[in-house]
Amino acid sequence: MTRYDGDRADGERTFAALPPVRGRGSVRTWWGRAWLAALEGTALDAGQLKAGRGLARAGAVGAVSVRPGRITAVVRDRDGTAHRADVLLQELSGEQWDRFLAMAVERAGHVAALLDREMPTHLVEDAELAGVELLPGLGDLEPECDCGAWDHCGHTAALCYQVARLLDRDPFVLLLMRGRGERALLDALQARGDASAGPAVRPEGVDAAEAYAAGDILPSLPDVPALPTEPGIPPSLDTETAPGAGIDPRALEFLAGRTAAQAHRMLAEALGEGHGPRPGEP
Secondary structure, three states: OOOEEEEOOOOOEEEOOOOOOOOOOOOOOHHHHHHHHHHHOOOOOHHHHHHHHHHHHOOOEOOEEEEOOEEEEEEEOOOOOEEEEEEEOOOOOHHHHHHHHHHHHHOHHHHHHHHOOOOOHHHHHHHHHOOOOOOOOOOOOEEEEOOOOOOOOHHHHHHHHHHHHHHHHOOHHHHHHOOOOHHHHHHHHHHHHHHHHOOOOOOOOOOHHHHHHOHHHOOOOOOOOOOOOOOOOOOOOOOOOOOOOOOOHHHHHHHHHHHHHHHHHHHHHHHOOOOOOOOOOO
16 A cells, blocks of 8 residues: 555645666556656657666655645655656646536546546546546646756656556545545535435335334234154265264264254244243253
């Protein structure tokens, strides 16, 4: 589970630095790869992307601060020099959020998926139909770095690669960048759901307490089945499999037969006339 150091009232979350990772498959989800496609399809210098990918895999990206419209981290070069890297992403407008919330309230499965830390393709597609772009497109990730580069440098690229790993674990990170944190988003959905439900209406039917008090409403119990003429025959333990150590099959069959006879006797007494008023045996 993604670990983070805080979740402030103003919507900022700070995620602890992720450990180094080996191999090329560090980003697994389709939305994490879509985030990287927005980076890799825009950056002009493939060498800077390669350098950033190497820094991210080496664990050179410090704690990542995520807030509406911006992500920030300190990235260290291989010689230890620290640089502050920022990547900006346009926030959704109030009108866009209204359309997204209206769409999500109508489709409860979308909210359930987000709470499971999933971002299904149909959620993104439905948002697009509502005029809301959740995932960044080409040119949407705007870099800022104190190293002075005007395009994506190795530091901002490393930050983007690291954030893709965070998105893998929690798609609410993307929604926070777009302007709404998880708590604020769920509260807004709850408020819209309550408003759309209208005033409370007494459900049709009979209250359980009323049904219990009015016995004539309940259906009658089925007739008592007839008492068997004799006890049942327990299954035979004479099988091809040898019994375990210390087990006597004949003794077990005898005990099972006695138990069946005792159960038949008790059932006959329970079904006999006047059994109800009589006290049970201690």
